[in-house]
Amino acid sequence: MLIVQKYGGSSVANAERIFNVASRIAETYDKGHNVIVILSAQGDTTDDLIEKANEINPNASRREMDMLLSTGEQQSVALMAMALNKMGYNAVSLNAFQVGIETTPAHSVAKIRKISDYRIKKELEKKNIVLVTGFQGYNEFNDVTTLGRGGSDTSAVAIAAALKADLCEIYTDVDGVYTCDPRIVPDAKKMTEISFDEMSELASLGAKVLHTRSVEVAQKFGVNLVVRSSLTRAEGTIVKEGNKMESVPVRGIASDKEIAKVTVKTIKDTADKTFKLFSVLEKANVSVDMISQYPTDNGTYVIEFTIGQDDTAVAIESLKAAGYEDVEAKNGFAKVSIVGAGMATHPGVACSMFEALADVNVDVDLISTSEISISALVPEESVKTALIALHYKFQLSK
Amino acid sequence: MLIVQKYGGSSVANAERIFNVASRIAETYDKGHNVIVILSAQGDTTDDLIEKANEINPNASRREMDMLLSTGEQQSVALMAMALNKMGYNAVSLNAFQVGIETTPAHSVAKIRKISDYRIKKELEKKNIVLVTGFQGYNEFNDVTTLGRGGSDTSAVAIAAALKADLCEIYTDVDGVYTCDPRIVPDAKKMTEISFDEMSELASLGAKVLHTRSVEVAQKFGVNLVVRSSLTRAEGTIVKEGNKMESVPVRGIASDKEIAKVTVKTIKDTADKTFKLFSVLEKANVSVDMISQYPTDNGTYVIEFTIGQDDTAVAIESLKAAGYEDVEAKNGFAKVSIVGAGMATHPGVACSMFEALADVNVDVDLISTSEISISALVPEESVKTALIALHYKFQLSK
Numbered sequence: 159m160l161i162v163q164k165y166g167g168s169s170v171a172n173a174e175r176i177f178n179v180a181s182r183i184a185e186t187y188d189k190g191h192n193v194i195v196i197l198s199a200q201g202d203t204t205d206d207l208i209e210k211a212n213e214i215n216p217n218a219s220r221r222e223m224d225m226l227l228s229t230g231e232q233q234s235v236a237l238m239a240m241a242l243n244k245m246g247y248n249a250v251s252l253n254a255f256q257v258g259i260e261t262t263p264a265h266s267v268a269k270i271r272k273i274s275d276y277r278i279k280k281e282l283e284k285k286n287i288v289l290v291t292g293f294q295g296y297n298e299f300n301d302v303t304t305l306g307r308g309g310s311d312t313s314a315v316a317i318a319a320a321l322k323a324d325l326c327e328i329y330t331d332v333d334g335v336y337t338c339d340p341r342i343v344p345d346a347k348k349m350t351e352i353s354f355d356e357m358s359e360l361a362s363l364g365a366k367v368l369h370t371r372s373v374e375v376a377q378k379f380g381v382n383l384v385v386r387s388s389l390t391r392a393e394g395t396i397v398k399e400g401n402k403m404e405s406v407p408v409r410g411i412a413s414d415k416e417i418a419k420v421t422v423k424t425i426k427d428t429a430d431k432t433f434k435l436f437s438v439l440e441k442a443n444v445s446v447d448m449i450s451q452y453p454t455d456n457g458t459y460v461i462e463f464t465i466g467q468d469d470t471a472v473a474i475e476s477l478k479a480a481g482y483e484d485v486e487a488k489n490g491f492a493k494v495s496i497v498g499a500g501m502a503t504h505p506g507v508a509c510s511m512f513e514a515l516a517d518v519n520v521d522v523d524l525i526s527t528s529e530i531s532i533s534a535l536v537p538e539e540s541v542k543t544a545l546i547a548l549h550y551k552f553q554l555s556k
Numbered sequence: 557m558l559i560v561q562k563y564g565g566s567s568v569a570n571a572e573r574i575f576n577v578a579s580r581i582a583e584t585y586d587k588g589h590n591v592i593v594i595l596s597a598q599g600d601t602t603d604d605l606i607e608k609a610n611e612i613n614p615n616a617s618r619r620e621m622d623m624l625l626s627t628g629e630q631q632s633v634a635l636m637a638m639a640l641n642k643m644g645y646n647a648v649s650l651n652a653f654q655v656g657i658e659t660t661p662a663h664s665v666a667k668i669r670k671i672s673d674y675r676i677k678k679e680l681e682k683k684n685i686v687l688v689t690g691f692q693g694y695n696e697f698n699d700v701t702t703l704g705r706g707g708s709d710t711s712a713v714a715i716a717a718a719l720k721a722d723l724c725e726i727y728t729d730v731d732g733v734y735t736c737d738p739r740i741v742p743d744a745k746k747m748t749e750i751s752f753d754e755m756s757e758l759a760s761l762g763a764k765v766l767h768t769r770s771v772e773v774a775q776k777f778g779v780n781l782v783v784r785s786s787l788t789r790a791e792g793t794i795v796k797e798g799n800k801m802e803s804v805p806v807r808g809i810a811s812d813k814e815i816a817k818v819t820v821k822t823i824k825d826t827a828d829k830t831f832k833l834f835s836v837l838e839k840a841n842v843s844v845d846m847i848s849q850y851p852t853d854n855g856t857y858v859i860e861f862t863i864g865q866d867d868t869a870v871a872i873e874s875l876k877a878a879g880y881e882d883v884e885a886k887n888g889f890a891k892v893s894i895v896g897a898g899m900a901t902h903p904g905v906a907c908s909m910f911e912a913l914a915d916v917n918v919d920v921d922l923i924s925t926s927e928i929s930i931s932a933l934v935p936e937e938s939v940k941t942a943l944i945a946l947h948y949k950f951q952l953s954k
Contacts, residue, residue, distance in 0.1 A: 173611045207631070213571045215638035222641070225649050226634035229627035233605070236624035240613035243620070251623050255653040256698050277698070300654050300675070 159324040160282075161186055164196040164292065164314035168331050169388040170234050171201030173241075179388060180241040182329075183287060187247060192282045194321065196292040196314040197238060199230025217471075220265035220443065224294070224304045228254070231291035231310070238289050249287040252277060254295045254302070259313070261295035261303045264443060268303035269371065270295055270312065273320035290317060311372035319379035326381050327394075328368060333387035334395035335360070335367050337554035338411040343545050345555040349409070350393070353400025356409050356499050359531045363495035364414030373397065400499050407504035408496045408552040413541050416467040417447070417491040419523065422477065423484035425459040435461055435482070442476035444469045448493070448524040448535060464491065464524060464535060491523065492541045495533035496548060508532050514551035520544045557722040558680075559584055562594040562690065562712035566729050567786040568632050569599030571639075577786060578639040580727075581685060585645060590680045592719065594690040594712040595636060597628025615869075618663035618841065622692070622702045626652070629689035629708070636687050647685040650675060652693045652700070657711070659693035659701045662841060666701035667769065668693055668710065671718035688715060709770035717777035724779050725792075726766060731785035732793035733758070733765050735952035736809040741943050743953040747807070748791070751798025754807050754897050757929045761893035762812030771795065798897050805902035806894045806950040811939050814865040815845070815889040817921065820875065821882035823857040833859055833880070840874035842867045846891070846922040846933060862889065862922060862933060889921065892942045893931035894950065906930050912949035918942045 163186065165179050187193045198204075207226050211218045218226075235251035242249035258274030281288045292310025297303045305312050311328055318326035335357065338346040352360075354377035362370040367385055376383045376397065386394025425431050432451060439446055444465055451461040465473055470487045477485045494515075501507050511532055515522055520543055523535040536544055549555065561584065563577050585591045596602075605624050609616045616624075633649035640647035656672030679686045690708025695701045703710050709726055716724035733755065736744040750758075752775035760768040765783055774781045774795065784792025823829050830849060837844055842863055849859045863871055868885045875883045892913075899905050909930055913920055918941055921933040934942055947953065 173608075176612060210571075210631075210635065211638055214574060214635055215642040217642075218638040219641060222634045222637045222649060225637070225651075226631055229630050232627050233608075233624055236620045237608065237612055239620045239623070240609055240616040243617060244613040244615075251620060253623070253700075302651075302654075 160192045160194070160321060162194045162196065162314050162318040162321070162323045162326045163329060164310055164327070165198070165329045165388055166310065166331065167198040167201055167204070169329060170197055170238065176237055176241045179329075180238060180245055182388065183242065184245055184247055187287055194278060194282070194288045194290060194317060194323070195238070196290050196310055196317060197231060197234040198292050198310040199227070200234050200237075203230040203233070221301060224265045224302045227304055228291070228294040228302045231293050235289040235291050242287055247287055248285060249289055250281050251289045252281070253291045257290055259295035261297050261305070263297045263299065264303070265301070266304055267306050267443065267445070268295060268297060270305065270316045270375075273316055275321050278317070278321060305371070306369070308366070308369035309371075311369035312375060315372040315376045315381050315383065318381045319375060324382065326376065326383050328372070328383065328385045329388035330367060330385065331387065331389065332367060333390050333392035334385055335365070335397070335410070337409070338545055338549050339365070339413065342413070342542050343411075343549045346549065347555050349395050351396040351398060352409065353499055354397060355400055355530055356497055357397045359497045359528065360410050360412045363412040363497065363531060363533060364493065365410070365412040368397075406498055407500045407507050408498040408554065410497050411495065411545055411548050411552075411554065412497065413492055413494045413545055415492045415538055415541065416489075417464050417493055417535065418467045418470045418487050418489045419462060419464050419491050419535065420470075420473055420485065420487045422461045422482050423454075423458070425461060425482070427453065427457060427459055431459060432461065435477070438476055438480040439473060442472050444473045444476070448526045448533065450524050462524065464493070490538045491535050492538040493533050493535050494541060494544045494548065495531050496552065497531045499530050501530050501532070510551055511548065514547045515544055518543050518547045520547070558590045558592070558719060560592045560594065560712050560716040560719070560721045560724045561727060562708055562725070563596070563727045563786055564708065564729065565596040565599055565602070567727060568595055568636065574635055574639045577727075578636060578643055580786065581640065582643055582645055585685055592676060592680070592686045592688060592715060592721070593636070594688050594708055594715060595629060595632040596690050596708040597625070598632055598635075601628040601631070619699060622663045622700045625702055626689070626692040626700045629691050633687040633689050640685055645685055646683060647687055648679050649687045650679070651689045655688055657693035659695050659703070661695045661697065662701070663699070664702055665704050665841065665843070666693060666695060668703065668714045668773075671714055673719050676715070676719060703769070704767070706764070706767035709767035710773060713770040713774045713779050713781065716779045717773060722780065724774065724781050726770070726781065726783045727786035728765060728783065729785065729787065730765060731788050731790035732783055733763070733795070733808070735807070736943055736947050737763070737811065740811070740940050741809075741947045744947065745953050747793050749794040749796060750807065751897055752795060753798055753928055754895055755795045757895045757926065758808050758810045761810040761895065761929060761931060762891065763808070763810040766795075804896055805898045805905050806896040806952065808895050809893065809943055809946050809950075809952065810895065811890055811892045811943055813890045813936055813939065814887075815862050815891055815933065816865045816868045816885050816887045817860060817862050817889050817933065818868075818871055818883065818885045820859045820880050821852075821856070823859060823880075825851065825855060825857055829857060830859065833875070836874055836878040837871060840870050842871045842874070846924045846931065848922050860922060862891070888936045889933050890936040890939045891931050891933050892939060892946065893929050894946060895929045897928050899928050899930070908949055909946065912945045913942055916941050916945045918945070
C-alpha cells in the first residue's frame with residue numbers, strides 16, 4: 159500500500175518526540191508499505207517566528223511572512239530524515255520547490271493547485287521514506303506561499319490524492335474527532351466515523367482537529383482519511399462519505415474564538431452596497447465570516463460582519479481608505495456551532511439551540527446557518543457555558 | 557550603479573542590528589543605486605541548528621544538514637525585507653530556488669556553477685531592493701546544497717559577477733583585512749589594499765575575513781571587491797589585481813585552528829600508494845590540507861596529513877573500511893602561515909620564519925609552501941606566541 163501520514167507540530171516538538179514519530183513511520187514502512195510523511199513545524203517554531211517578525215514589523219507583508227514561516231517545516235523534515243537515518247532507514251526530505259507543489263497566488267491563504275508526482279515517485283522507487291514539508295507551496299510567480307494555519311493537513315490529503323495513496327492518516331495530539339472539544343466539555347465522545355460534510359463543517363466552524371480544506375480535498379478526490387493520535391494506539395475516526403448517519407440531527411459542536419465584530423453604519427442604500435463593501439475587504443485579503451445587514455430609520459444601512467481579531471486593523475484601515483467613515487470594531491467574540499447532516503430533516507433544531515443558550519443566559523449576537531449547521535456569535539467568556547449546555551441539550555455523550 | 561552588499565550573521569543577529577543594516581542598505585539605495593543584498597543566517601542560528609541536528613544524529617548526512625541549515629538564511633532575508641518595508645522601502649527576499657543558483661552536487665562543500673540573472677533583474681526593474689539568501693544553492697538533482705562556512709561571501713561575489721555589478725561590498729564585524737588577527741596580535745595593521753592572490757592565500761590559510769572561493773571568483777570575473785565594517789564608516793580594504801605590492805616579502809599572517817594530524821603507517825610502497833589513500837578520503841568528502849610522506853627502515857611508508865577536527869571520525873572510519881589498519885589521529889593542532897606575493901623574489905623568508913618560531917620555542921611539525929606562502933603546523937596552544945613572533949619578525953605593524 160501507499161500510505162500518507164501527517165504529523166503535527168506538537169508530535170515533532172523535540173528530539174524525543176521526533177524519534178517517537180520516526181518509530182511509527184518505520185513500523186509502517188516495515189510492513190512493506192510505501193510511506194510519504196508530511197510534517198508541520200516543530201512545536202512553537204511558527205509562533206516564535208511570528209514573534210520575531212512582529213518585533214521588526216507588526217504589519218509585515220504576507221509574502222515575507224510566508225518566506226519566513228515556511229522555514230519551520232523544512233527544519234522538521236530534515237531533522238526527521240536524520241532520525242530515520244540514525245535508525246537505519248533510508249529517508250529523504252523534500253520542500254515544496256523540490257516536490258512541485260503549485261498553489262494559487264494569495265499569500266498565507268493559498269490553495270494547492272497542482273502537485274507533481276515525479277520527484278516523490280522517484281524517491282519511492284529508491285525505497286526511500288519520503289518526508290515532505292507541510293503547509294506550503296509556491297505560486298505562479300515562484301514565490302513561497304503558505305496554506306494557512308493547519309494547512310499541513312491539506313498538504314497531506316492533496317499529496318495523497320496526487321499520488322493516489324491508499325490511505326491518508328492525520329496524526330494529532332487527540333485520538334480522533336470528538337462531539338465537542340473534550341478540554342471544554344469533559345463528557346465529549348469520540349466518534350468512530352463522520353461524514354465528509356459534517357467534518358468539513360465542524361472544521362470550518364472551529365474544530366481544530368482537521369484543516370477545513372483538507373476535508374474538502376479528501377472528499378473531492380475520494381481520499382481515505384483517518385484522524386488518530388500519534389501518542390496512543392487508539393483506532394481514531396474515519397472520515398468518509400455520509401450514508402445513514404443522517405438519522406442524528408446534531409453530530410458535533412464546535413467553537414471558534416478571537417473573533418471581532420465590525421459594524422459599518424450610514425451606508426447609502428444602493429443595489430451594490432454589499433458587494434462594494436466586501437470587495438474592499440477581499441482586496442485586503444480579509445476573510446469575512448458571519449454577515450448581517452439592516453436599514454435604519456433615516457434610510458441608510460448598517461452592515462455588520464465578523465472577522466478574525468488579527469485582521470481588525472487591516473479591515474478598519476482598508477474600509478476607511480475606501481471612504482467608509484462610520485466603522486467600528488469590537489473584539490472578544492466567539493462563535494458556537496452545532497453540526498449535523500440530519501439537521502435538514504429534523505425540524506426544531508435551531509429552536510432547541512437557542513433555548514439551550516437562553517437557559518444559561520448566553521447572549522446571542524449574529525446568527526448564521528448552512529444546510530447542516532447553525533452558528534451563534536456569543537461573548538468569548540460564555541463559550542464554555544454555551545458548549546456544555548448545547549452538548550447536554552443534544553445528548554451527544556450518549 | 558549596481559551594488560552588491562553582503563552582511564554576515566553577526567550584523568543581522570537581532571532586530572536592532574537588522575535595522576542598522578537596513579539603514580545602510582537604504583542609504584545606498586537612496587543614492588540612486590540598484591542594490592542586491594546577500595545575507596547570512598542570524599547570529600548563532602547555524603550553530604543552534606547544528607546542535608539540534610547533533611542531538612538527533614551526530615552523523616547526519618550532509619544532504620539533510622544542508623536542507624536544515626539553509627533555512628537560517630531564508631529567515632534573515634525575510635526579516636530584512638520586513639525591516640526595509642517598515643522603513644518605507646520596496647524590498648523582496650529570494651531563496652536559491654527563486655534566484656536560480658545552481659551548484660556542483662557535493663553537499664556542504666558545493667561550488668556555484670551558474671546563476672540566473674532573470675528573477676533578480678525583474679525585481680531590480682521594479683525598483684525593489686533584492687535580498688538573496690547567501691551560503692546556498694541547489695544541485696542538478698534539485699537538492700539544496702551549501703557552500704561551506706563563510707560561503708555567503710562567495711554567493712555575493714558570484715551574484716556580482718552574474719549581474720555584472722559595479723561593486724561588491726563585503727560587510728563584516730572588522731573594518732578590513734589586517735596583517736594578522738588583531739584579537740591575537742594587538743598591533744596588527746589594517747591594509748588599504750591587497751592583491752587577489754595574497755587575499756586568496758590568506759583566506760585559505762585561515763583568515764576568517766573572506767571565504768577563499770569568493771576571492772577566486774572575484775579574481776576570475778574581475779569583480780570590484782571591498783571588505784568593510786557594518787558598524788563603522790571606515791574605508792575598508794580593496795581587494796584587486798596585484799602590481800607593485802610585490803616589493804614586500806610578507807604582507808599578512810594567518811592561522812587556522814582545530815586541525816587534526818592523521819598518521820597512516822605500514823603502507824606498502826607501490827607507485828599509486830598516495831593516490832589510493834587520498835582517493836578514499838575524497839570519496840568520503842574529507843578535505844586534506846598538509847601532506848607528508850616518508851619511507852621507514854622496513855620498506856613500508858608513512859603518510860601524514862592534516863584535516864579539520866570535525867572530519868576525524870569520518871576519515872578514520874573510511875580509511876579503516878578501505879583496509880588501512882595502522883591509522884592514528886591526533887587533535888589539537890593549528891597552522892600558522894605567512895603570505896606575501898613578494899616572497900618568491902625575497903630569499904630567506906622561510907629561514908626567518910623558522911628562526912622566529914624557534915626563538916619562542918614553538919614546535920614545528922608539518923610544513924607546506926606555495927608560491928606566495930609558507931605554513932607550519934604547530935600545537936594549538938602555541939598559536940598566539942607564534943603569531944606575535946612572526947608579526948614582529950616581519951615588521952608588519954610598520
